[in-house]
Amino acid sequence: MVCIADMSLVRRGDVIFVPPMEPIVARLTASVFRALGYGAEVLAQTPETLAAGLACTSGGECLPCPATIGSMLTTIEARGLDPARVVFFMPSTCGPCRFGQYATLADMAFARRGWDGVRVLAINSENSYGGLGSRGRKLLWHAIVVSDIMRKIVLKHRPYEDEPGAIDRATEEWTERAAAEIETPAPDLAAVLRGYAAAVAATPCTPRPKPKIGLVGEIYVRNDPFTNNGVIRVIEDLGGEVLASSIGEWVLFCNAVEGFRTWTSSTFRRGRLTQLLERAWFLSVERKYARAVRRFIEDREEPDVMDVIAAGEPYVPREFHTETILTVGRAMLFVARDKVDAIVNASPMFCMPGTISASIFARIEKEHGIPIISTFYDGSGDPNKTLAPYLHYLVERAQAGAAAHSAR
Numbered sequence: 474m475v476c477i478a479d480m481s482l483v484r485r486g487d488v489i490f491v492p493p494m495e496p497i498v499a500r501l502t503a504s505v506f507r508a509l510g511y512g513a514e515v516l517a518q519t520p521e522t523l524a525a526g527l528a529c530t531s532g533g534e535c536l537p538c539p540a541t542i543g544s545m546l547t548t549i550e551a552r553g554l555d556p557a558r559v560v561f562f563m564p565s566t567c568g569p570c571r572f573g574q575y576a577t578l579a580d581m582a583f584a585r586r587g588w589d590g591v592r593v594l595a596i597n598s599e600n601s602y603g604g605l606g607s608r609g610r611k612l613l614w615h616a617i618v619v620s621d622i623m624r625k626i627v628l629k630h631r632p633y634e635d636e637p638g639a640i641d642r643a644t645e646e647w648t649e650r651a652a653a654e655i656e657t658p659a660p661d662l663a664a665v666l667r668g669y670a671a672a673v674a675a676t677p678c679t680p681r682p683k684p685k686i687g688l689v690g691e692i693y694v695r696n697d698p699f700t701n702n703g704v705i706r707v708i709e710d711l712g713g714e715v716l717a718s719s720i721g722e723w724v725l726f727c728n729a730v731e732g733f734r735t736w737t738s739s740t741f742r743r744g745r746l747t748q749l750l751e752r753a754w755f756l757s758v759e760r761k762y763a764r765a766v767r768r769f770i771e772d773r774e775e776p777d778v779m780d781v782i783a784a785g786e787p788y789v790p791r792e793f794h795t796e797t798i799l800t801v802g803r804a805m806l807f808v809a810r811d812k813v814d815a816i817v818n819a820s821p822m823f824c825m826p827g828t829i830s831a832s833i834f835a836r837i838e839k840e841h842g843i844p845i846i847s848t849f850y851d852g853s854g855d856p857n858k859t860l861a862p863y864l865h866y867l868v869e870r871a872q873a874g875a876a877a878h879s880a881r
């Protein structure tokens with residue numbers, strides 16, 4: 474296997490496979506690669522692909538590892554692809570967790586099958602994913618922001634739809650349109666977002682009292698309906714409405730970490746200036762799309778990542794550059810700013826930042842008197858079962874509160 478950090482070793486005619494993670498962003502990311510002139514598809518994930526991944530790992534790895542490796546192996550084998558023409562997109566990060574080892578484990582699995590030359594495109598957060606090149610990075614950020622906003626709209630409306638499946642059908646149609654738009658020479662994704670919002674607005678919905686649940690946790694598992702056993706659907710089916718951490722939050726966090734580093738670096742001026750310019754650009758894109766559908770998401774506005782970090786800092790030092798501070802900080806803002814009724818912290822079993830977050834949440838739960846449910850996934854059983862009693866109580870409380878309010 475060859476680990477590549479930029480696009481220079483990807484050839485025309487190769488196929489880049491994107492991990493499935495969050496369904497909208499995965500499809501838009503594949504479109505970004507196609508817009509750059511490469512073949513690209515989203516990896517399939519099934520119980521069989523997961524079994525293939527578990528069979529070639531030791532069992533102690535966190536779930537995204539066997540999930541992604543199993544999908545890669547099965548894709549090559551089931552479709553008879555030439556391993557030398559395949560590229561797997563696996564954005565990586567440095568820091569005190571296992572993510573940096575995924576590519577090594579994938580390499581061992583490929584070697585056992587005698588495959589040489591499989592490439593893993595492991596662009597790194599250390600340089601804000603600069604390995605994608607300027608156009609690729611820009612397009613990818615647009616894709617991430619648009620998919621985050623589309624998901625906010627889904628989550629806000631789907632629990633109240635009168636016809637089950639109507640919001641999902643609209644989302645499916647407009648995700649396809651967004652993906653096609655990205656591949657045009659001058660994509661107008663704001664127009665696509667406006668079209669999507671209008672389609673959702675035309676879908677009959679009935680407001681009902683429902684508890685609001687903030688979803689935080691490890692980025693892959695909290696976003697991937699396959700590995701988290703459809704946790705968002707489960708909460709909705711149990712009568713709740715989900716407010717979820719965004720994917721863009723991680724990119725802005727990496728940028729913020731770069732800023733902390735450059736404060737103390739000898740290349741302070743240049744590094745700090747670059748970081749500030751990048752942050753300004755990231756935020757300007759966020760504002761542009763938020764403006765396009767303000768009416769729909771003004772109560773779901775993304776907090777500044779510096780506020781998320783500040784909210785997590787009483788519990789986790791900012792020098793500890795893992796997801797823990799984001800998980801804790803965003804949970805705190807869901808409670809203080811968005812007034813959620815409970816938090817779900819979804820992480821893979823054995824996830825190091827997830828486990829640390831869960832231990833901190835025990836203290837926050839006591840301090841703030843709000844239920845915080847940590848669910849850990851390893852590909853077996855049904856961890857979401859623990860949500861049912863919480864949601865039962867929270868739904869009853871929301872309905873009783875609404876009844877008391879209307880009796881006044």
Ligand code: SF4
Nearest residue numbers: 535570571572824825
């Ligand atoms: S964040 Fe958690 S799940 Fe992700 S690689 Fe690190 S330890 Fe594994």
